[in-house]
Amino acid sequence: MLPSTWKGVWDAGYNKVLYPYANNDLTARTHDGYLKAAREALRKSNGGKEVAVDGIKGLSSLLQIFNYPTQIIYDFMHLVCLGHIPSLINRWCTRIDKNTILKIDNKLQQLRIPHNMKVVFLESIKMAWQWKAKNSRLFVLHVGLLHAPQTKEEILLAERLLDFYCRTASNVHNSSIEIFSLHAHLHLAYQVRQHGGLAHMSAFAFQSAIRYIKKKARGCIRLASQIAYWVDMRRVTQSNKFSLPKECLMNVSRNKTDLKKYIVTIKLIHNRLFCP
Structure with a gap:
């Protein structure tokens, strides 16, 4: 919507x-x-x-539950990395010769990337529509100068640049580029002001954690119920770390004062064990 x-x-x-x-x-x-x-x-x-x-x-x-449209956000991964960028790269490739494409492919393959990013450009830039989201993200954010806007002025500048891009895109290409995925870019700056950086609200985090969630489900029936059940079971059986107070090591006599201290200590231990 x-x-x-x-x-x-x-x-x-x-x-x-x-x-x-x-x-x-x-x-x-x-x-x-x-x-x-x-x-x-x-x-x-x-x-x-x-x-x-x-x-x-x-x-x-x-x-x-939600306040529309301010609480309905655009996902940077699907909107930009899997949506607009591959489409835009395909348009670029129709305007450059084979030698230029080959040079770009060689430069992408020669990139020295930190091992924890695990991104390899196996396909040519002509096959950008087959890239995974992490390839597009790397191409957009890290291949070239890297800068993360932090001030209101920088976000305003980005908003103006996006507005200029959306306004002139049809002049550079043709009107077929003016689909929803292009229009949605006009709302990204407002979304950042409302909810924070795009990196903090994209589906990348979910995609990284999905393999752990999938382990909690079997087959294809009632997946949500299975996941919820095993999450509850883990919370119930997972023990919390706690330290015993020194008073629990005292010798208990028939003295009423000592018995009261003993009862209080037992209640304290019970609450820490069973009432997290």
Whole structure:
């Protein structure tokens, strides 16, 4: 769902929906607007075929959890690394000769990369659409000057550069580049201001941890329930480290004061063991 009221236009020539920059009215959508469109779609459907209003087909329980669109973020991995960059590189390759492509391939293969990154460019740049996300990320962020914007002024500069890029992309290539994945770049700077750096909210972290999650499920039935069950089991059986207070080593006599101290100590140990 778009975070703005900008509507796409079907282009029969390219057989895709385009979002021409010239049509952008810069009007942001609101949570109330989403709810209104969802209720209108529900009313028009009237129990029959689903009808979409402004791209929304009806009410969702997620509308009660998230604030649309400010809390619905774009994933840097899929939007940029797996979406726009391979498409853009393919366009570049149609404009350069074979010798230039060969030089680029050789430079990529000769890169000396830290061992913990584990990124190897096996395919030619002409096959960028077959690259994994980590290859595209390395190509975008690390092949060349590396700089991480931190100040508001730098984020504003990046926003202006992205705006210029989206505004002029169709002049460099053609209007077929103005698809949703290009338009979405206009919202990245606002997203960084709201939620922090793109690296902290991308799917890369999940992709790295998914192999551990997959070990908790077998087959293809009720995967979420299986994962939740084994996570609960681990939390129940995992022991917490604790240190015994010195008082637990004392000799207990029939003295009432000593018995009270003993009872308090036993309760303390019980709480640390079974009530984390």
